[in-house]
Amino acid sequence: MKEENIRIIFGLKLKQLRKDKNLSLQDLSEKTGISISYLNEIEKSKKYPKADKVFKLAAALEVEYDYLVSLQLEDKMKPIADLLHSDILSELPLNLFGIDAGTLIELLSDTPTKLNAFIITLMDISRAYGISLEEFFLSALRAYQEMHDNYFPELEKQVNLFKKAHQVDTSPKLEELKAILEQQFGYEISYFDFEKEVGLPKTRTLTLPGKTPKLLLNPNLTENQALFALGRELGYAYLDLKNRPYSSSWIAVNSFEEVLQHFKASYFSCALIIPEKEITKDLEDFFSQPELDPELLLQLIEKYNVTPETLVYRITNILPKHFGLKELFFLRISKNIPSGQFSLDKELYLTGIHHPHASKNQEDYCRRWVSATIFNDFSKSNTSRIGKAQYSFYPDGQSYFVFALAYQSGLKKQEQISISFGLKVNALFKKKVKFHNDPKIPLKYVGNTCQYCPIENCEERVAPATKLRAMQAKLEKEEKLNKVKKLFS
Numbered sequence: 001m002k003e004e005n006i007r008i009i010f011g012l013k014l015k016q017l018r019k020d021k022n023l024s025l026q027d028l029s030e031k032t033g034i035s036i037s038y039l040n041e042i043e044k045s046k047k048y049p050k051a052d053k054v055f056k057l058a059a060a061l062e063v064e065y066d067y068l069v070s071l072q073l074e075d076k077m078k079p080i081a082d083l084l085h086s087d088i089l090s091e092l093p094l095n096l097f098g099i100d101a102g103t104l105i106e107l108l109s110d111t112p113t114k115l116n117a118f119i120i121t122l123m124d125i126s127r128a129y130g131i132s133l134e135e136f137f138l139s140a141l142r143a144y145q146e147m148h149d150n151y152f153p154e155l156e157k158q159v160n161l162f163k164k165a166h167q168v169d170t171s172p173k174l175e176e177l178k179a180i181l182e183q184q185f186g187y188e189i190s191y192f193d194f195e196k197e198v199g200l201p202k203t204r205t206l207t208l209p210g211k212t213p214k215l216l217l218n219p220n221l222t223e224n225q226a227l228f229a230l231g232r233e234l235g236y237a238y239l240d241l242k243n244r245p246y247s248s249s250w251i252a253v254n255s256f257e258e259v260l261q262h263f264k265a266s267y268f269s270c271a272l273i274i275p276e277k278e279i280t281k282d283l284e285d286f287f288s289q290p291e292l293d294p295e296l297l298l299q300l301i302e303k304y305n306v307t308p309e310t311l312v313y314r315i316t317n318i319l320p321k322h323f324g325l326k327e328l329f330f331l332r333i334s335k336n337i338p339s340g341q342f343s344l345d346k347e348l349y350l351t352g353i354h355h356p357h358a359s360k361n362q363e364d365y366c367r368r369w370v371s372a373t374i375f376n377d378f379s380k381s382n383t384s385r386i387g388k389a390q391y392s393f394y395p396d397g398q399s400y401f402v403f404a405l406a407y408q409s410g411l412k413k414q415e416q417i418s419i420s421f422g423l424k425v426n427a428l429f430k431k432k433v434k435f436h437n438d439p440k441i442p443l444k445y446v447g448n449t450c451q452y453c454p455i456e457n458c459e460e461r462v463a464p465a466t467k468l469r470a471m472q473a474k475l476e477k478e479e480k481l482n483k484v485k486k487l488f489s
Contacts, residue, residue, distance in 0.1 A: 004045070009071055011045040016074065017061045018043075031060035134253040141259050146350055149320035152267060159271040162238050170275055171304060174223060177230040181215065185237040192216040204248040205229045207236075224305050231269030241265060267317075274304045274314045280322045283315065287323070292435045294387035297403065301385060308385055308405040312419045316348060319423070323432050326350050327424035329400075333365075334409070335375050335416045342372060366453060367460035368392075368446040370404045371420040378406035378416060391425065391443045395454050399425045401433070401441075 018028055029036045034053055041047040049057065058065045162168065166180050181187040195201035195218075204221055208214040215233055217226060229248065236244055241261040245253075253259060279300070286296045301311055309332060319325040332346035342365055365372065370390040378386050385407040393399045404420035423429050430436045447453030450463040452471075 003048075006071065007048045008045040009073060010048060010069070011043045012073060013068065014039075014057065014061075015043045017063060017068075021061060023061075028057075028060060032056040134250075137253055137256045137259045140256060141263055142348055144260075145263075145348060149326055149350055150348065151317050151321040155264060155267050156271055156276055158239060159268055162234070162268075162272070168272070170278060172227075172231070172272060174227050174230065177227065177234060181230060181234060181237070185234070186212055187233070187237075188212055188214045190214070190216060191219040193220070194218050195220070200249070202249055205233070206248070207233065207246040209246065213237075222307075224301075224307050224310070227273060227305055228269050228307065228310055231272045232265045234272070235265030235268030236261070239264060239268060270310055270314050270317070273306055273310065276318065279304075279314055280318055283318060283323070287433045287435075289435050291438045292389055292441055294389065294403075298385060298387045298405070301405075308407050308419045309417070312405065312421050315421055316350070319421075320350055324428055325423055325432060327426065329422045331371055331418075331420045331422075333371050333418040333420075335418070337414045337416060364450040364463045366447045366449060367462060368444055368455075368458070369420075370402050370444075371418045374404045374406040374418055375416055384408070389441055391441055392422070392446045393443065394446060394448075401425055401429065401436070 018025075023031075025036045025039050028034075028039055032039075032053070034049075034056065038047065038049075042049055054068060055065055058068045061068070166184065168176065168180070178189055182189060192206070194203040194206075194216075201220075204218050204225060206216045208216070215230075217229060221229065235241070241264060243255065243257045244261040244265070245258050282296075282300055282303075286293070289296065297311075300306075301308055304311065306314075313330060316328060316330045319328060328350050330346070330348040331344065334343045334345050335341070336343075344365060367373070369392065370388055374386065374388045377388060385405055387403065387405050389401065389403045391399055392402050400422040402420055402422040404418055406416060406418045409415040409417050423433075425436070435441075445455055447455060449467075450458075450461050451465060451467040453461070453465055454468055455461075
């Protein structure tokens with residue numbers, strides 16, 4: 001067990017024993033000769049007393065020395081003990097949210113019965129929904145992004161410093177980034193066919209650390225995928241990010257720090273390839289048009305030589321910062337062509353949970369989303385990518401402008417990808433987006449999942465509204481019981 005957790009357990013035990021004896025810190029200080037300030041630091045997990053002080057504390061609290069220094073806690077604090085023994089607190093990114101592990105445990109210990117029950121409930125929920133540690137880390141990262149409106153000025157600054165130091169063009173080229181990695185950071189870069197050699201078709205890169213780092217690139221990458229991969233590796237090198245993942249396809253996530261370092265390097269690459277000032281001007285031009293022109297956005301894919309996903313993600317960095325449009329979401333949906341199955345792979349929401357959002361209940365996502373209907377349009381087209389927009393109206397009255405892009409997966413030929421961003425329709429949206437009243441933008445009533453959708457006679461429905469009917473039956477039952485209560489009141 002880590003030293004910090006040992007201090008936490010000792011502090012918890014000391015505080016609980018003191019309270020059980022109805023002793024104040026002043027009382028315990030008088031019995032032991034240990035200052036109040038030092039006792040307070042022990043209970044707050046800041047200090048661990050030496051043996052002579054432990055003997056004094058054990059005598060004052062009328063317990064054995066061995067019991068006081070043991071790592072066991074009373075049964076009512078068992079969930080806290082389980083947390084500490086699992087070392088999970090050291091894996092959680094508490095510092096990103098301004099939370100100290102000792103403070104958290106102190107809060108839990110103040111009302112152990114209620115909060116321990118809460119911990120058990122969270123654990124039960126995570127088991128019931130099959131939430132892995134990797135999914136927890138990724139959820140924590142999304143929360144971290146949302147707290148900062150997905151815009152990180154320090155990383156933007158580092159990108160500008162890097163460009164100045166290495167005289168990088170506004171729109172860097174593949175060979176340019178490759179040369180910087182090799183000449184300035186001592187990398188050896190070569191191509192390795194992961195599918196042909198070891199049967200790993202989706203692996204894009206593998207970094208072999210050492211005195212001379214080796215970067216293996218999948219030769220089947222498109223040019224824009226390779227450009228992003230080189231930019232990300234430069235992010236790792238220039239920002240000196242340690243404890244990082246070395247493969248583009250994670251086999252296992254060992255810590256939150258790995259997830260965070262991967263995010264920072266990816267953000268660096270995105271900002272390096274798509275400069276902040278340039279993309280802001282492009283978006284101003286796009287939104288200033290009296291009518292929606294999808295091609296204005298689509299042509300940015302070629303302008304910056306990026307994938308649609310990189311472009312749309314970069315847009316989610318810029319809109320909150322430079323346009324004030326913070327109520328937005330980002331979705332990545334993949335479609336397996338042979339089976340026709342959809343998978344919501346990535347999602348990001350700023351300023352709260354917006355429609356649509358993922359569910360772990362094995363529910364069927366609404367096939368009326370433009371993010372889903374665009375697949376049919378893409379299959380009929382003869383282009384490498386298409387763009388499509390619609391206004392989506394939800395049962396709770398909220399509406400969103402959603403722009404989706406669809407394209408063929410670069411490495412997995414049997415897969416199509418849909419990338420979309422949605423903006424909540426409000427007064428600010430109408431002020432910033434001049435084409436908001438373009439009559440050619442289709443309007444559609446949509447839901448989140450078929451199981452909760454109230455839309456009747458829906459041709460796109462793939463499952464009955466079982467969850468909605470169950471919820472309605474519950475409300476109806478409550479209403480009938482209230483009528484009975486009124487009869488006897």
